[in-house]
Amino acid sequence: MKEYLLGNAAIARGILEAGAGVVTSYPGTPASEIVESLAPVSKEYNLHIEWSVNEKVALEVAIGASWTGVRSATIMKHVGLNVAADPFMTLAYTGVKGGLVVISSDDPFCHSSQNEQDSRRYAQFACIPCLDPADPQEAKDMTVYAFKLSEELELPVLLRPTTRVSHARADVDVGKCKTKKSPTSQEFVKNPARWVALPAHARQRHSVLLDKQNAIKTALKNAPWNQHLLVLKGDTGVIASGISGLYAEEAIERLESDVSILRIGTFPPPDDLCAEFIKHVSKVLIIEELEPVLEEYVERAAREHNPELEILGKNT
Incomplete structure (x- = not known):
C-alpha cells in the first residue's frame, strides 16, 4: 500500500x-x-x-x-x-x-x-x-x-x-x-x-x-541503499550520499553522459563496493551535503586501491 x-x-x-x-x-x-x-x-x-x-x-x-x-x-x-x-x-x-x-x-x-x-x-x-x-x-x-x-x-x-x-x-x-x-x-x-x-x-x-x-x-555491507551503476565506456565516476545521489542521477540523465555513479546511504560506507567502483574510473566527483565525510573516506580508499585516482570534491 x-x-x-x-x-x-x-x-x-x-x-x-x-x-x-x-x-x-x-x-x-x-x-x-x-x-x-x-x-x-x-x-x-x-x-x-x-x-x-x-x-x-x-x-x-x-x-x-x-x-x-x-x-x-x-x-x-x-x-x-x-x-x-x-x-x-x-x-x-x-x-x-x-x-x-x-x-x-x-x-x-x-x-x-x-x-x-x-x-x-x-x-x-x-x-x-x-x-x-x-x-x-x-x-x-x-x-x-x-x-x-x-x-x-x-x-x-x-x-x-x-x-x-x-x-x-x-x-x-x-x-x-x-x-x-x-x-x-x-x-x-x-x-x-x-x-x-x-x-x-x-x-x-x-x-x-x-x-x-x-x-x-x-x-x-549489504544494505540496499548502497548501489552503483558502472558505465563501461566512461572513465569518470560520481560518488554521492543521501539526496545528492538523486541530484547526480538526474543531472547525468539530462546530460546523457557516460558517467558511472555510486550512491551511498550508510556510514561507514561499504569497503568492497567503494573499492570495486574506484578501480574502474580514473576521475571521481564526490557530491554530498555539508562536510567532506564521504570524500575523506574515498581519499583513504584510493591510496590502497587506485593511487592515481583524481578526486574532485570539497577538499580540491
Whole structure:
C-alpha cells in the first residue's frame, strides 16, 4: 500500500512500523513534524511521546526506555545534538538494549537554523552507524531498519535526514504498524559494569565499542541503499550520499553522459563496493551535503586501491 507522505511523516510511519514504545523530542525545524505526525495516534499505538525541556533530557528519557528493552527514538535538529552530546557520546560506550534511534535533522543552507552542521561527524566521533536517506521512502525504510540494526549491534543508530528530504512529499510504500506492550511493563536489570559510566567501567566499554567496528561494517555491507551503476565506456565516476545521489542521477540523465555513479546511504560506507567502483574510473566527483565525510573516506580508499585516482570534491 502506498501513502503520499511528507518526509518527516514517513519517518514517523517508520517509527510506528518498528513498534517503538517511547518517542522524545525538542522542537526544531526541519525535524518538528515527526512528533506532530505521531501525537494524534499515540494512544492508538500505546506510544509514550513527549516534548522534552531540551535535547539532552529527550535523549536521556529515550535511553532509560531502551535500557528496559523498549524501542525508543529521540528527535532533534542538528544544533540540538550539540546539547545532547554528553549522553550521546557515553551512550556509545554503554550501548542499548531496546533499539534506540537518534534522529538528527541537518539543515544545509541554514533555511531555519543559525549554522550548518553535519551530523555524520557526530556518528564518526561516537563510532556508531549513520544512515543518510535520499527521499521519503528511504527515510521510512531506514527508520525501520535502524531499530533492528541498533538491537543487533547493541548500539544507538543515527538517522540523518536533511531539509529537502524532511520536507519533500512522495508516494511511500508502507507496511503494518506494530502493536506493543505498555512501556511500563518492561523491567530494568541492574548491571553497574555496563550501565554506570565510571572510569573503570568506561575503559572496558570503550574496548567493547572499538571491537564492534568490524561488526558495524559487516552489518552495513549489504544494505540496499548502497548501489552503483558502472558505465563501461566512461572513465569518470560520481560518488554521492543521501539526496545528492538523486541530484547526480538526474543531472547525468539530462546530460546523457557516460558517467558511472555510486550512491551511498550508510556510514561507514561499504569497503568492497567503494573499492570495486574506484578501480574502474580514473576521475571521481564526490557530491554530498555539508562536510567532506564521504570524500575523506574515498581519499583513504584510493591510496590502497587506485593511487592515481583524481578526486574532485570539497577538499580540491
